[in-house]
Amino acid sequence: MNLRVQYFALLREQAGRSEERVTTNAATPAELYTELKTRYPFQLTREQLKVAINAEFRDWTTPLADGDSVVFIPPVAGG
Amino acid sequence: MNLRVQYFALLREQAGRSEERVTTNAATPAELYTELKTRYPFQLTREQLKVAINAEFRDWTTPLADGDSVVFIPPVAGG
Amino acid sequence: MSLFRFTRATIDGALVRAELADPASGGFASFEGWVRNHNEGREVRRLEYEAFEELAVKEGERIVRAAIERFGVAHALCVHRVGVLEVGELAVWVGVSSGHRGEAFQACRFIIDEVKHRVPIWKKEHYVAGDSGWVNCEHCAAAATSPEPVPV
């Protein structure tokens, strides 16, 4: 399965990139984040993050589909 | 006793003037207003008005002194 | 720094706002009263504001100073128009700068509420139909809540 992953803020800095194509067997965002943590020095826990799939907030257990665009959202600080 | 009386808003229109010198024996703003009501078609009651003497809010029973400047304040509507 | 004042000219929001600029403040709340085209079922063409300026400025300053102390905000200012205003014009401007937004909102709300309630300013509405009337004079009993008289 091919996914697009975008990184913002701290995760962007720690991944060293803004986005990438990822080929994975991860079935959910939870599995995907665990996999990405082996590749990048991500310290934020799942409790600190939210998930967006195709630019909508989703659960960690939402099934991923080929072509999905995934974003892990660090604690926000607008305003 | 000589007083200066200023009129604003509805009272100014009903008195037909913005201010005047008044020679009176009225000892308080209450007595002064009663006297002025005989001269002008004022309909506002004392309950609807406030009193200022020398540009500070005062009671209806505050003793008046020669040279005081008196204003009867109709219901306000700023903003 | 001015706390409360009247003006006969158009209020320039950007200019008055600049008076409250403060590099230590992260929040700025403001309120504007605009002349609207209707009130209590009547179509309004323009307004006329009149003030007992000598007392109004003192009372307005007391209100703004009280807001600064009570809510601990950095700066606050209220500017009120007098004279003839057309529909859409800015009649009153209140601005508050503060370290935190909660206090800025509270202080801003406090100032406009107190100004409307206590400051000797009067508003005459000129209606599209041609007649006119002083606002709050049909509801005098409700509006005549007295503030505490200043001790002699």
Next chain:
Amino acid sequence: MSLFRFTRATIDGALVRAELADPASGGFASFEGWVRNHNEGREVRRLEYEAFEELAVKEGERIVRAAIERFGVAHALCVHRVGVLEVGELAVWVGVSSGHRGEAFQACRFIIDEVKHRVPIWKKEHYVAGDSGWVNCEHCAAAATSPEPVPV
């Protein structure tokens, strides 16, 4: 009419305010977030705002629409800066026009609170001391400036 948007250019308060002009509205409340020179005991030189714009605009529009419906106000708008901002610059602007001031204040407060809480926007502080850190991320600031990643 736009409800929420981002801009890379300086926000002109007078221009965005004009978008909410309404002859039927008598009250206008606004909030501005300014870049301040300190935060949590650190001296701040400048800020950097970053947003996941595709989701942020949708979420921001949902918030402003909810405020309009919930408080029954006439118009509302939020504009947020992204990019590098110096101390004193306007980071976020919220404006609400309404028939009555109570609802305008409530809607304005609701919008800024929800935007800060829910919209995917991030703020990096650059300190006078030379280091920097992501705001609201307890372990982020240290990690963001660590020369070596801390082992997981």
